[in-house]
Amino acid sequence: MQRKTLLPSECPIARGLEQVGEWWSILLMRDALQGLKRFDEFARSLDIAPSMLTRRLNSLVDAGMLQKVPYSQRPLRYEYIPTDKGKDFxxxxxxxxxxxxxxxxxxxxxxxxxxxxxxxxxxxxxxxxxxxxxxxxxxxxxxxxxxxxxxxxxxxxxx
Missing domain, CATH: 1.10.10.10 (Winged helix-like DNA-binding domain superfamily/Winged helix DNA-binding domain)
Structure with a gap:
């Protein structure tokens, strides 16, 4: 079943929930704003399944809350840095x-x-x-x- 989107709502609470309403996302933003940056740091902090962590990080990047920045080329690895929008959270x-x-x-x-x-x-x-x-x-x-x-x-x- 497809989840309803709250983006068309004019309510700022509904729009905000569309961006970060899933509890893993809120906890990821907490950790990112406290200085965690790397996938393994988030995984350790939250004891979250890698597939769920990947989905939540990608959704926060797509929402403009985090920026994905490479820190290693071999293997290719990324850090997740709060954007200005993310910092305002x-x-x-x-x-x-x-x-x-x-x-x-x-x-x-x-x-x-x-x-x-x-x-x-x-x-x-x-x-x-x-x-x-x-x-x-x-x-x-x-x-x-x-x-x-x-x-x-x-x-x-x-x-």
């Missing part, structure tokens, strides 16, 4: 860390978000576009954008 991963720590870690946090330079703990925050004001998550919502269809405007009308 870090905010999604940090949101997962925050949410998982709050709701899925009764034994305590095994991973914490910290400032790379100072080591100080961080929490997920939003700022206004002008970056003049920090806002807590409960003050954030969504609204129709300039390209929203009538259906999207209706959907978001009551939010």
């Amino acid at each position: 870090l905010v999604v991963l940090m949101a997962f860390v925050s949410w998982g720590n709050k709701h899925l870690a009764p034994e305590g946090e095994s991973v914490q978000m910290v400032d790379r330079d100072s080591g100080q703990r961080l929490k997920l925050m939003f700022t206004t576009i002008a970056e003049t004001q920090s806002l807590p998550l409960d003050r954030c919502t969504v609204r129709p954008g300039p390209a929203a269809s009538a259906a999207m405007r209706d959907r978001l009308h009551n939010i």
Whole structure:
């Protein structure tokens, strides 16, 4: 059975899931953004079948999240480097860390978000576009954008 594509959707969440919605893909992006680059490093980290790893890496390359760069000619071998699009996925991963720590870690946090330079703990925050004001998550919502269809405007009308 052919899987439905979410690309035609105007919802940015649906479009994002089309790119990285499979859990192996999200874990591969986590590892790539933490510095893993090579097939064997990903395989070791995730204990994933080689055929599945190949499919997921290829899908992330096709989605523009990773760039495939040769590092050896004999035999031909590649490294997988996050693109700018892939690097921007870090905010999604940090949101997962925050949410998982709050709701899925009764034994305590095994991973914490910290400032790379100072080591100080961080929490997920939003700022206004002008970056003049920090806002807590409960003050954030969504609204129709300039390209929203009538259906999207209706959907978001009551939010």
